[in-house]
Amino acid sequence: MRLWLKFARSAQLAYISHLDTHRAYYRLFRRANLPLAFSQGFNPHPILSLASPMPLGYRSEADYVDLCLAEPLAMSHLLERLQRVTLQTEFSFLGARMVKADRKPLAAEVAWTDYEVQVLGQGSLAQAVQAFTGAEEVHFLKKSKSSTKLVNAKPLVRDVRVEDNRLRAVLSSSEPVFFRPDEFLALLGGLSGEEYQADYVVRKELYLRAESLMAPLD
């Protein structure tokens, strides 16, 4: 039985690494006594993957886990157990859906990430966003380990607005360009001639590769 599960983590847990997060979910499922499926082989490990890794320091209200169970479990039992083991912890369980066994890993289907960025010193942020929305093309230098190239940011931003003094943006998080919120913020700074600094970044939602924005549990 294959499942996609959604959790939120409290802001306190922004500083645990991807590997630590993975282990935390694994132990959470063990405490919930889920019948986990294990890979075959010399050193069996649970068939469990996180949808999208995040830089250390980002908060997450949308952690997705792609999980295989060795035997079917009634959905009501699953929900009850996951709610029980997350009670009074820094994790909240937000929902689950069953998916077909042969579907691609969730990580391969995620294409967009919705971020909320609390910006320090953001007087002109709304104008910068307006300038970005109005422009035909906005280029920036995308740096990777091996190269630096000029990339048009317009197709990498699906939705952007300033909301209660916070920047909300849905950015591309799949090949060919993974657009990080700090890169977007630097680009906006370039448009207004100011320097914006993120106080904190929250991942609000992930969206699948599709025509309209669709979250994994939609």
Next chain:
Amino acid sequence: MIPKEIERLLPQVTKPARYIGGEINAVRKDRGADQVRVALAFPDTYEVGMSHLGLKILYKVINDLPYAAAERVFAPWVDMAAKMNAAKVKLYALESFSPIDEFDLVGFTLQYELSYTNILLMLDLSGIPLLAKDRGEQHPLIIAGGPTAYNVEPLADVLDAVVLGEGEEVVVEIIQAVQKGKADGSTRKEMLERLTGVKGVYVPSLYEPLYHEDATWRGLKRKLPHLPEIVEKRVVAELSPNYIPTAPVLPYTEIIHDRVLLEIFRGCARGCRFCQAGMTYRPVREFSTHTLVLAAQAAIRNTGYEEVSLSSLSTMDHSGIETLVRELVDKLSCEGVNISLPSLRVDSFSVQLAAEVARVRKSGITLAPEAGSQRLRDVINKQVTAEGLLASLQGAKRLGFKSVKLYFMLGLPTETKHDLDEMLGLIARAAAILPVAVSVSSFVPKPHTPFQWEPQAAMQVLEERQQYLRERLRRDRRVKFVYHDASTSFLEAVFSRGDRRLGKVLIAAYRLGCKFDAWGEHFRYDLWMEAFAEVGLDPTWYANRERHPAEQFPWEHLSPGVTREFLLAEKEKAGLAMLTLDCAAGTCVDCGVCPALAVGTVTERGRGQ
């Protein structure tokens, strides 16, 4: 929520998950007006401290009290300590992020002498004066306990109070005394005097040390008439299942022992003459198989761990070990839980049992013959023979183990080149059976052991012997050889039998920049020697001097219950290479613990009869 000023530092340091708290099973209590707040402080990194069983036990015992709350605090790594200093962020506890100096009690654990400078580092980062005499009414009481509390004089100027022995019961009495003191509006001085009424508590500032003209210890002068002359350790007569931490805090970042630590018994009466724990944790008290199986199941349910490690001073000596291991495997293996046996006794039975529990991969086993020759093993009362060791290795090979790790000590009393040659012979015979990794440490004479009168071999001698072995093992491809730095063992020897005057050296070394001394990359032998010179004390006088049998020691007012007569008799038997048998097997060896403390050996086998 993590306070902003702390969160700002996290992106700038390694392993920030050490500093965020918020773990599963962490206990966050609402603050009551008359609540006693205790910071349990471990003077080493998060990964080391979180692996410590004693911390888990006290955390549970205190948080089970409705009128008290325990939080955890560890030594921040050097990068974080520097950032905190620069940003003027005070050291805080992981549950509430409250600064340590807001607590009523700060309880340090004393696990090893080389962690003492970290105690100073943690006090300093908390804005708490390093010396007890400089603290005021607004400061917490700084208390400490643990193995090296039995020779605590070097820390006497730093600590307000010291607790001897097992903490489960005494910690509750201390908290109650503090609660009463708070309610009465007692001063700090009154509070400490009140604490002297709690059995097992030593308040160093109420005693004045006296020395002979030759600088040896003469004794303590009590400043108040009612103070105990000798403070005796606390011991829990029968271990209650209620003390087992079945819901330990589950770390996010990987710690040293990232598994369930199941203490299966306390104490060890094998009587190895170099071993302090073997003397100070007496008598042996076992948990029953029934209790342990229930506790292991609960701990697995509460953590999601995949491994239970059976912990004790000598795990194979639990009188019901076979039944225990079988039942644990039986009850837990279906949930994908492994059982691990950390230390093995040198015999075929132990190897057999280890093979049974190692379900998938049988990588290696660890055995500790400690000394190379039969004569020297008899001197230290390590009841192991070369034949026994080799038979165990044959068995291990047959059962599928791939390698063996052997632990030895260098510089044991009466050791000669001849013993080293025999060690080499033994290693060669072992290597003919399985690949061997040899690990050699240096003997540190410990207080409250039969070897407390012995000199530590001079550092130069230890280093020569290390090289002697290295030269001869270098070309053997079946043998890997590692040895511990002799200078850290030397410093350990100084502080383990130190007196109160060493407190000044400790402060001086810290001021010179010493911290994390147990971490090779931070150990600064040169700075330590500078500190000794500055204070005008000779470290070799403490480490390398043979004591006269009649000499009084600066730890004899702190009693684990084992008598001086027993230790002297054992010292003499060591000289004659005579053995003393384990009392748990039947005959009392007259060490003095049971009558002095009104306790007795408790074994599963004994219970069944």
